[in-house]
């Protein structure tokens with residue numbers, strides 16, 4: 001598997017990261033610990049080195065499974081976890097306060113059976129905590145050797161830019177990775193974050209690259225999935241990011257039809273084409289594949305090394321183009337400047 005540098009950091013990561021969000025969750029959405037461990041081993045054998053977990057995945061079980069699976073081979077792995085969401089019932093068991101970040105990381109390290117993580121993400125903005133407090137706490141953890149580098153996830157663009165400015169002002173470690181939802185069916189971040197990350201030297205690490213499984217091609221336009229065994233989109237609540245009604249749109253079925261045409265032409269699968277479209281973006285350091293089964297892993301690993309011809313990338317860009325809102329439309333119409 002090809003390696004890429006993670007933003008302007010010195011970390012080298014495989015172009016496919018392995019997401020572990022459903023490891024340790026019960027059926028039908030989750031993967032039991034034994035199967036999850038086998039999936040992690042197969043991913044490492046295939047040349048992957050970038051594991052993504054979080055303190056809240058499966059209530060901490062995901063971190064435990066990852067820790068057990070990499071015991072004895074810790075240094076082969078770039079290990080990423082996250083802090084911010086609620087890990088307990090108390091008012092200080094969530095957020096980006098110094099207290100929660102430090103305590104959260106200590107607990108993650110115990111579950112992961114290691115003395116450091118390579119990458120710590122702030123999982124989303126905390127409206128109660130001054131970002132300077134969070135960045136200083138994270139910087140101290142880097143200084144103490146418990147965290148290698150820091151990343152951001154699910155911040156608004158101004159929040160991310162403000163964070164970078166605060167880090168720069170005080171000479172603290174700044175974010176080197178950005179984890180955002182990005183796929184052919186969810187391109188919202190493109191208006192702000194792709195430019196932002198490439199100019200700021202931040203490696204983009206897309207999550208939900210298949211739109212929760214939609215882009216695997218296993219769903220059909222006229223067949224609303226109702227049985228949990230059909231895939232996780234069958235059981236998502238109506239207000240969820242992955243709600244079926246958010247996926248079941250004319251635009252998305254047109255995207256899937258184009259993915260299918262290209263897959264047939266190239267002798268690849270739907271998932272491989274959808275993942276390769278993300279891998280073609282220079283700002284992307286590593287795409288996080290989410291898998292529930294070994295067969296899904298084998299399928300998605302096939303995206304490594306699949307290079308889409310430029311004409312096919314353009315076709316996918318066109319069919320999935322999100323509407324250009326203001327001020328982006330205004331700037332594209334009138335903002336050009338040539339010497």
Ligand SMILES: NC(=O)c1ccc[n+]([C@@H]2O[C@H](COP(=O)([O-])OP(=O)(O)OC[C@H]3O[C@@H](n4cnc5c(N)ncnc54)[C@H](OP(=O)(O)O)[C@@H]3O)[C@@H](O)[C@H]2O)c1
Pocket residue numbers: 018019020021022028029052053123153154179180206207208209210211212213214216218230231232233271288289290291292295296297299300
């Ligand atoms: N930072 C954040 O806020 C955030 C949020 C979400 C996720 N993440 C990270 O990103 C990772 C990936 O996210 P995701 O799980 O949403 O990714 P995804 O690729 O969009 O969806 C993965 C799901 O799609 C189905 N699937 C995957 N490959 C398939 C294949 N080849 N054929 C058929 N079905 C397939 C499986 O679910 P079924 O079999 O149940 O259909 C699998 O669990 C997570 O594990 C986590 O590490 C981060």
